[in-house]
Amino acid sequence: MSVESLLDTLTQRAPYRDFVTHVEERPARAARDGRLAEPLAPPLEDYLARRGVTLRVHQTEAITAIRAGHHVLLTTPPASGKTLAFNLPVWERLLADPAATALYLYPTKALAQDQWTTLADLARAVPAAVAPAVYDGDTPTGRRARIRAESRLVLTNFYMLHQTLAWAHQWERFWSHLAFVVIDEAHVYRGVFGSNVALVLRRLERLLDAVHASPQFVLASATLANADEFSHQLTGVHPVVIDEAADGSARGRQHFVFYNPEALGPGVTSPHQETARLLAAGVEHGVQTLAFAVSRQLAELVARQARDTAQAQRAPWAEAVAPYRAGYLPAERRALEGALRDGRIRGMVSTNALELGVDIGSLGAVILSGFPGTMVSARQQAGRAGRGVEASLVIWVPFADPLDQYLARRPALFFGRPHEHALIDRDNPYILSGHLLCAAAERPLDRESAARWFGPEADTALDQLQARGLLRETPRGLVYQARPAAHQVVALDATGLQPTVKVLRDDEFVLETMDWTRALSEAHPGAVLLHGAETYVVSSLDLTHYVAAVKKQRVDYWTDPMTKVDIHILDERAAREHEGVRLSWGDVEVTERVVGFKTRRGDEVVAQDALDLPPVTYRTRSLWFTLPEEFSRPRRLEHANLFGGLHGAEHALVGLMPLWVLCDRRDLGALSVGHHPDTGAATIFVHEHAEGGIGLTERGFERAAALAAATHELVRDCPCQVGCPSCVYSPTCSNDNVPMDKGVAIDVLALLTQLSAEEDPSAD
Amino acid sequence: MTAETGGDPASGGRIFGVGDYWAARLTEAAPLPAADVPSADAFPASPGGWDRRAADVLALVTARARGRRLDQLYPVTDTATPEGPCRTIRSSLADVPPATGDPHEARRELAGALELVWGVGPWHAAALRAAGTRTLADLTHHPRFGVEASRVWGAVAAGNPDAAFWVVRHRCGASHRLLWCTRALFDPSAFLFVDIETLGFSGVAAILIGVAEWRDHMLDVTQYVAESVADEPALLAALAQHAVGKQALVTFNGLAFDVPVLAARAAYYGMREAARSLGALPHFDLVHFARRAWRHRLGDCQAVTIERELLGIVRPDDLPGAYVPPFYEAYQQDGEVGPLTYIIDHNRWDLAGLARIFTHLTPGALGSCDVG
């Protein structure tokens, strides 16, 4: 009854039907069973039989490939049984070889803990001493030695692995018999974190090589446009890919609804209000519904609105709606997960904390409130809908945002083949050199093996580390001679190590810590800081001791930093030119200076203050468009027009770039200038925030034609008159979107689209 | 037309001064000790006593030996090892004669420790004694405990101190009075006192390995000194050579620090034998006994505190251990041996203190012998 009737309500009844702009139906599909040439080891066959599990074709393909000794990457959809597909052959090996070991790596401690439950269950079913164990920061010291001595299957995360490699001799048994490295949710290892993880894996592989172990890699990941390239960058091996095409799991009918609050014009209603309304509708129709919100605050807000709606209508289910997010205590989260699984909770609003692995069963309907930033996330979240072969519903509520609205108008792109590239850059000089220090501290490092494991850039980096006295040449190779231990200063989620600023409440209580750059823009004197549900006002920022002092104070305004960005081009490394429009890519030095802040009450700016803070300067990579003088000169006459056009084009370009390059909008910065001293012309920069760059703009350079064309189309086709948040306005613009000229922005983008259609035949 | 300039996007040249970058990060993470040098009136030669910052102390000790060579200040020889020669400094102390307790008394006490047998708790022991079972030898006839008692008695009675040590160690742990009793079963010359100096706790180099042993009523001290990190394998090899024939280790916190660090360093260089050699020896880690004996009296049971409060010894001119890493770095930077001499002297004080605490500690200080 329920899912179909909910769909009818949405498509046929007011007010819903006016917002429904597209319905995509994915038909139900029968299961395709697979066959193994040889049955599994008897205890594993029994295990499956007792659970009534029949293997599907993608699972048997994976088992066959792993049995044959191949590295394997599984990218079948969520809930298709990927975990079982690799657990069976891994355990078959552990049964056959009583010394063999396996390492399972997860992005979070919670996921490792979750998977341990499954593996402990498997361990009870088979007659072999495997003793699966979680080994992470929470593992009591007293249990660690025993795990190292006895366990044959260790679940951990990369933070822990990074720390543990320096103690490899304690793991000699485990490493020297390592048969498998299993990396689950591999797609999360991209960008800065992924580049660090790739180098941790190279360090591991180098140590394994020394004890003559060469494990098979087994990866599970969401669908990516560059699965093979990505796996190779991450692990150094080319896996056999078992993807969607091989998927043999049964699937119920799924309706995917685009529900666009902008459909009746800008500002008619808000996506949060509509999400709450849809959640209420789902629960009222008896459909268990999970809404994904893009932030913690929105998760709380939407849950509260849905409850308020219910209470106003005296609906009995008001209490069956709850928010869920990271930051809750583990016990709270377990309780909520349980209540969702057994149906006591009918409606939940979650952050992406529920996107990965955590077992909550499947639901009748899922609402995506806003585009979660990447298609990978969108698919993972949508994959939470669909219980077995029953029909399910996914509702996407796009925001008034360039990326959301671009996709909302292009269902074919949304449902088409994957177009996102997950990028890893092992050559970022800061990331690479940090891991070279770690590697040299784990085992003396000779130049040849450095090149083998860490690539051609390693040599130059080693020269510099040696010249500075951090490494020393010895007959055994380069030896780490600094202190403290290298792994203590190399952080996996940063390119380097910025000073950390402590936020002190009442001069003693540490409220939180933040990195230096963030502190300058969010914890400057006078800033309003949100923490929990409370507001704090910053009274001072101590620039020598890195301390921000705050006082709790209830205020009805907030503050926005005003940042001045300067870019200096260091080296143009590649360029393309067409009829005077030039696209370049290379090294730049970015200087960001917080020069003041605005105080806002509501949408109104009530005050503007100047600040005198030191600039932050870093070197990174950028792409930049330079416009010909014939284009600029006439528009420069009416000064604001050229600026406004460049500014609008800049916003829209940055907004759409994550469509090709898997990254967060915050990973990129931008600057447009009517006349840049280094280029001598009107220039739009899109640069990376990570020091040294992590390949985002490099890929952007390659995909620039597609990016420019899409951005042009987006702005041109936006129904607004003078620009709006769906096209050229940016909510994070520190100039309040002034100046702005949508018409000139369209001209600018049209010009950029001429940049050679002949480049790059693989452009999407 | 389309113009191509620049090179292959993947080509090199992006390394922006990473040496300076990491040097700065490492210095931030491991600064000179910020606090004033503690302890009141040691270091008498420094004008203004201890009321000075680490950097001043460093400048002072550097100036004291400016331009001197190590072999002008110490009797330096080279010890040959499979890993190359190792700089070695030898000295003898006459004021720490061997005193390891009476072996007969120790054997008597162990023989009466019925609790050494698995399953025999305080209650059983009392009941057995009341019924006339006074020694392990008596217990060997017991229907329930006899087999295990025979094994334990065999180890204790055989005059093999190694076997006695391990029986007690497994049953009673690292700080027990009975374990301390087993020290008396060893010949004084069989002990190797060990104390190392490193650049930190994990993943960093050992730069000095000091050992001491009793020979002819003297305490002979041998210090293997790394003139650079490149000497570390030779240090480890020299220690492994030196340990041949020794039957027991004595350290202060060596179970948690010195021995695992040495094992890690040897493993780092792929010296598999050296990595294992020390771990197999009976090991008396005095920090455990000292805590049990004097925790209530002293509060903190650091070696220096014990020396000062219980032995009345104040080290002249000694530096806190926290200064070792920055001092060694300073020595590495300009080759001035001043800071290194303070590390060498500090280590020698540690070794002498180790032997003094060893002789001062009696089983009586460790209280009664409940097991487990």
Ligand SMILES: [Zn+2]
């Ligand atoms: Zn618009």
Ligand SMILES: [Zn+2]
């Ligand atoms: Zn802007």
